[in-house]
Amino acid sequence: MRLAAALLIALVLPAVAWAQPRPPAARYVGRTVAAVDMVIEGRPVDDPALRDLIETQVGRPLSIGEVRESIAHLFSLGRFQDVQVDAEEAGGDVRLRFNFIPMHAVQRVEFRGELGLSEGLLRRTVTERFGPTPQAGRIADVVRTLDRLYRDRGYLMAVVRPVTEVRHDPDRTVLAFQIEHGPRARIGRAEVVGAPLEAGPALLKRIGATPGEFYEPVAIQGRLSDYVDSLKNKGRYEAIASMRPAAPAADGSTVDLTVDVQPGAVVTIAFEGDPLPSDKLKDLVPIEREGSADEDLLEDSSQRIEQFLQEEGYWKARAPFTRKRADDRLTIVFTVRRGLLYRIANGVEIRGNRGIPVETLLPLVQRLRANDPYVSSNLAAAAGAIAVLYRQQGYAQVKIEAAENEVNPVRAGEGLVSPVIVISEGPQTLVGDVTFAGNDSVTAAELRSVLRLAKGDPYFEQNVALDREAVLSRYLNLGFAAADVNLKPELADEGRRADLRFFILEGPQTLVDHIIIVGNTRTDPQVIRRELLLRPGEPLGLEDRVASQRRLGALGLFRRVSVQALSHGEEDRQDVLVTVEESLPTSIGFGGGLEVSKLLRPTGTGGEAEERFEFSPRGFFDIGRRNLGGKNRSVNLYTRFSLRPDDEADAGSRFGFIDYRVVATYRQPRLLGANEATLTGALEQGVRSSFNFARKGVNAELNRRIGQGIRATARYSFGTTRTFIKGAVEEDPAAIDRLFPQVRLSSFSGALARDTRDDLVEPGRGTFLSAEGSVAARALGGQVGFMKTYLQGFFFARLPGSRGVVFASRVALGLADGFQRTVQATDATGEPIPDQFVIVEDLPASERFFAGGDTTIRGFALDTVGEPSTISITGFPKGGNAVTILNAELRVPVWGDFGAVVFVDGGNVFERVTHFNVGELRGSAGFGVRYRSPIGPVRLDVGFKMDRREGESRHAIHFSIGHAF
DSSP states (O other): OOHHHHHHHHHTSEEEETTEEEEEGGGTTTSBEEEEEEEETTEEEOOHHHHTTOOOOTTSBOOHHHHHHHHHHHHHTSOEEEEEEEEEEETTEEEEEEEEEEOOOEEEEEEEEEOSSOHHHHHHHHHHHHOSSOOGGGHHHHHHHHHHHHHHTTOTTOEEEEEEEEETTTTEEEEEEEEEOOOOOEEEEEEEEEOOSSOHHHHHHHTTOOTTSBOOHHHHHHHHHHHHHHHHHTTOTTOEEEEEEOOOOTTSSEEEEEEEEEOOOEEEEEEEESOOOGGGHHHHSTHHHHTOOOHHHHHHHHHHHHHHHHHTTOTTOBOOEEEEEETTEEEEEEEEBOOOEEEESSOOEEEOOOSSOHHHHGGGGTTSOTTSBOOHHHHHHHHHHHHHHHHHTTOTTOEEEEEOOEEOOSSTTEEEEOOEEEEEOOOOOEEEEEEEESOSSSOHHHHHTTOSOOTTSBOOHHHHHHHHHHHHHHHHHTTOTTOEEEEEEEEETTTTEEEEEEEEEOOOOOEEEEEEEESOSSSOHHHHHHHOOOOTTSBOOHHHHHHHHHHHHHTSOEEEEEEEEEEOSOTTEEEEEEEEEEOOSEEEEEEEEEEEEEEEESOSGGGOOEEEEEEEEEEEEEEEEEEETTTTEEEEEEEEEEEEEOTTSOTTTOEEEEEEEEEEEEEEEEETTEEEEEEEEEEEEEEOSSEEEEEEEEEEEEEEEEETTEEEEEEEEEEEEEEEEOSSOOOOTTOHHHHOSEEEEEEEEEEEEEEOOSOSSSOOSEEEEEEEEEEEOGGGTOSSOEEEEEEEEEEEEEOTTSSSOEEEEEEEEEEEEEOOEEEEEEOTTSOEEEEEEEEEOOOOGGGSBOBOSTTSSTTSOTTOBOOGGGBOTTSOBOOBSEEEEEEEEEEEEEETTEEEEEEEEEEEEESSGGGOOGGGOEEEEEEEEEEEETTEEEEEEEEEESSOOTTOOSEEEEEEESOOO
């Protein structure tokens, strides 16, 4: 670093002003600064971000300390390998020049020479670990990674040399790796030692280690591990195998291998003595699942058996194991001795409680009732719970003793215990005075506001420790990074009072000096500063620093985020260095699959509706660009399409209808006071049970968080929908779908939602409540008008005492009413009827409510639930102006990622709001299985109708991704 030399030249020795002699620099100190210039490699610059970090200001006396601080700030940017400061006289004042020697960041990575491996593999290897443009300081790590990659592929003599090419205007570096892969090693001599179960050549062929083949150690080791797994699957749980390469030939062309295989004996598990439930054996002795028979696992299995039996009431159960070897077999024998089944004689007896009534203690001993099987862990848990309760009430010196008190058996095979819990309470200690010493900067009232305990509260050591941490956290959040808090309780009145004395060593308060942001090549610094809770001149609080890092990470713009404090010599002021590594701006996704659904089709006699399974190939493509203009704005294009059978054809016979959806979305944060604004344009064509539709339109939406878990949404929608009704056309000349086969809608809507769920994908507790209302009107540019409201609530609770069983439920209510409009009537072909007008007050089919299917009422095909007036003469649902949906299910984990559910669904669709009748609700019940996959829960449900009507199927099968609600 040339910093010391630069300062010496500028401020101590006679300086040279660009090319002219200058007076001694000592004469500059204290002079008024007339100008501060900035130069990067000889080019003048005026970068506000750099100027903000220079402490030396025009019009102030020159200070060496301020120059040093400025250099420290500028180095923190990580942009410069050197910062030089020169000075010259300027009419009796001094003129400073900051000369920056840039650190040329890596802009591109290249691979040159004889690669041997594909460039795509090399680039993926580097990118996955170091990002697309590794930092210069990690070049040595990149070289080691590439060297290891080549060796794993058999290039034992490969040479990887880094080459950096510095370029200017703009300042950047091209990082190139010059590679000479050398010869690719082949396997020379290979032998198998140990006790293999198959011939050596066959084993070598299995693991890809035959002489003459390319030497790829990672691949060979992987196949060798698979071979060991195959042995363990055959019961040889002690099997091991290893590969030992010899030193390669001098030219790296060949490597000799030795493969050592020890298959071990065939392991058999046997049980003697008292029987165990057969369905529990694999869980109690998980040797097959773990693929091992080591001593630790066997001892754990023995303990599992004993614990299982003890929880059944066999208090003194034992299950030791022994090993028996014979030839190529190892038999592990567990000898199970259950002993007597112990029961509790007369419940648990509690003695010595004076300060807490026995009625308060009884809920803690519910598992120790008379005649229940005696489980020793229940007695220990009850004693522990009583001890915690007493300590919470201030009995810090309480002692709890528990005894089983075995009595003589009353009948063969059973034992009796008469458990007793003896309490030695000691004095109850209450909090006395709470005082603070050393708090010069923070008032006692402010510190008391963060305490759990106050005068007169029971003295509880855990709360005392939490209060100390709360006071310390308060200081850390106020910028007192070196603060220390000691809490010394002082007992008085024979242990009945505890005065809390807080002794505080504050240390200096640290304020934020500068906020330095590095790594943002595309992102506007203001986007980053907006998420920071730290501000220059304000305390450098720990909580604000952690929260700032979390908020930056939540933007989704960065792969890595770091918010660190930097000291530059002053205890009371520190810089905050925000380091980000930006994510790739473009994301692309695509995929395909097969959709299976059960829909109504007009295949019955006379075009009546019949339920048919439909198979449709489908695919999607998604491309997005984030952080447009560095402002955290994004655009996204999503397309989905599937091929469906024609309505006139038998289901599955041929594909002729294209179901598609194309959505373009633009998102911008912080617009018009909202947290996020979204503009969406959509073009789609789809299938419902009673109609097909083609829709195009735009939505403009504003979202705003108005509290913890509460979000408000305002939306404007404009679009047209063309509807193709299935089955017979309605004879009613006032039918809206006959009058407006293509309807234009313009509407405003608002929604309010409160979400307290602990997990959005797999909630275990919490609620989600939402209310949405919308108004469409001709005055807004539409053809018809209506009002529509939809209310729903989701409730989740984890059942007490269960192994993760979750009760989930939903209640939903939708109400709508159309505005009356007089229009000219049309005939069945759509032609206007002269001088005939009708009054329309229905909603278009695309806006009406429907129910039935895998996300509403299971056991019914899609949209098929409704009162008779909502079903057409051919059996197709028409939808209605009112709907209610009720769901309840138990989600039970079974094994690993698999679970099961039982559910009850109900609800109905009504033609008018005034037709709403709770007595006409339809219901279904059923069960299903769940698999927790990386993309969400995969579910298969079977629902059975509770009130099946003539012509309806008895059940429906639903398969999809994601919970029903």
